[in-house]
Amino acid sequence: MIPRNEVHIWSARLDQSARTLDQMRSTLSTDEQVRANRFHFERDREHFIIARGLLRTILATYVDAEPAQINFSYSAYGKPALTTNPSSLSFNLSHSHGHCLLAVVSGRQVGVDIEMLRDDLAHEEIAERYFSPREASRFRALPKQLYTAAFFNCWTRKEAFVKAHGKGLSLGLDQFDVSFVPGEPARLEYVQEPLNLSNWSLSDIHVGDRYAAAVVVEGPACLVHSREWPLPV
Numbered sequence: 001m002i003p004r005n006e007v008h009i010w011s012a013r014l015d016q017s018a019r020t021l022d023q024m025r026s027t028l029s030t031d032e033q034v035r036a037n038r039f040h041f042e043r044d045r046e047h048f049i050i051a052r053g054l055l056r057t058i059l060a061t062y063v064d065a066e067p068a069q070i071n072f073s074y075s076a077y078g079k080p081a082l083t084t085n086p087s088s089l090s091f092n093l094s095h096s097h098g099h100c101l102l103a104v105v106s107g108r109q110v111g112v113d114i115e116m117l118r119d120d121l122a123h124e125e126i127a128e129r130y131f132s133p134r135e136a137s138r139f140r141a142l143p144k145q146l147y148t149a150a151f152f153n154c155w156t157r158k159e160a161f162v163k164a165h166g167k168g169l170s171l172g173l174d175q176f177d178v179s180f181v182p183g184e185p186a187r188l189e190y191v192q193e194p195l196n197l198s199n200w201s202l203s204d205i206h207v208g209d210r211y212a213a214a215v216v217v218e219g220p221a222c223l224v225h226s227r228e229w230p231l232p233v
């Protein structure tokens with residue numbers, strides 16, 4: 001069981017041994033195996049299998065089931081949820097360049113996002129196009145050496161919010177503002193109606209220097225408990 005005031009963050013590398021890959025593959029449902037087979041590149045297929053298998057393996061420990069017995073249903077926007085869910089667990093998964101994060105909470109919605117930091121993007125153009133007007137103008141005013149960190153702070157915080165809400169990118173990234181200047185605390189600063197600012201809480205997750213990551217939970221702020229998978233034996 002997870003206390004209502006906690007969010008559990010599981011962090012894992014997606015490059016795993018052939019044995020772990022086989023073990024994870026054996027837990028997947030038929031539709032997940034079909035999805036895995038559609039990937040063009042073997043590495044993407046393996047990462048999908050590990051992430052899905054891991055999702056099943058970790059959720060199984062919370063609901064006292066076997067990983068292969070877990071059944072998922074999907075919202076109209078593709079957000080997965082547990083089909084049978086007596087303890088009201090919610091979860092959300094994100095992966096980026098070989099790393100995956102899983103957030104698990106009880107009795108409220110959750111969204112998580114991880115991105116690898118990249119210098120080779122047109123940060124300013126993407127900010128103009130996707131951030132809110134207020135965020136875009138604050139971004140432009142930053143010194144250029146802060147662009148990469150600020151951009152990925154903003155992007156992961158915004159994605160975590162739209163994933164918690166459940167609409168994903170259909171929500172419109174310009175409907176709300178987040179903080180993003182490096183060194184400032186992570187917070188939601190403004191949301192357009194009918195969204196309600198006090199319904200959501202945002203926290204950063206530290207996954208090392210190469211990644212930015214954030215989690216949004218419904219309701220008041222939670223204690224963030226971070227764990228690595230596999231747990232040390």
Ligand SMILES: CC(C)(COP(=O)(O)OP(=O)(O)OC[C@H]1O[C@@H](n2cnc3c(N)ncnc32)[C@H](O)[C@@H]1OP(=O)(O)O)[C@@H](O)C(=O)NCCC(=O)NCCS
Pocket residue numbers: 048051052076077078079080092093094095096111112113114159162163164165166167168169170
């Ligand atoms: C969800 C979304 C923001 C993911 O962004 P991303 O940075 O590319 O991917 P991430 O690795 O962070 O997250 C992917 C995971 O989020 C979860 N997810 C999928 N849809 C989601 C949604 N609407 N809300 C929250 N989580 C979602 C899944 O677990 C998915 O993992 P999987 O690909 O292994 O199944 C983006 O795909 C999106 O906006 N989807 C909605 C699409 C939509 O509106 N579809 C309409 C019906 S087709």
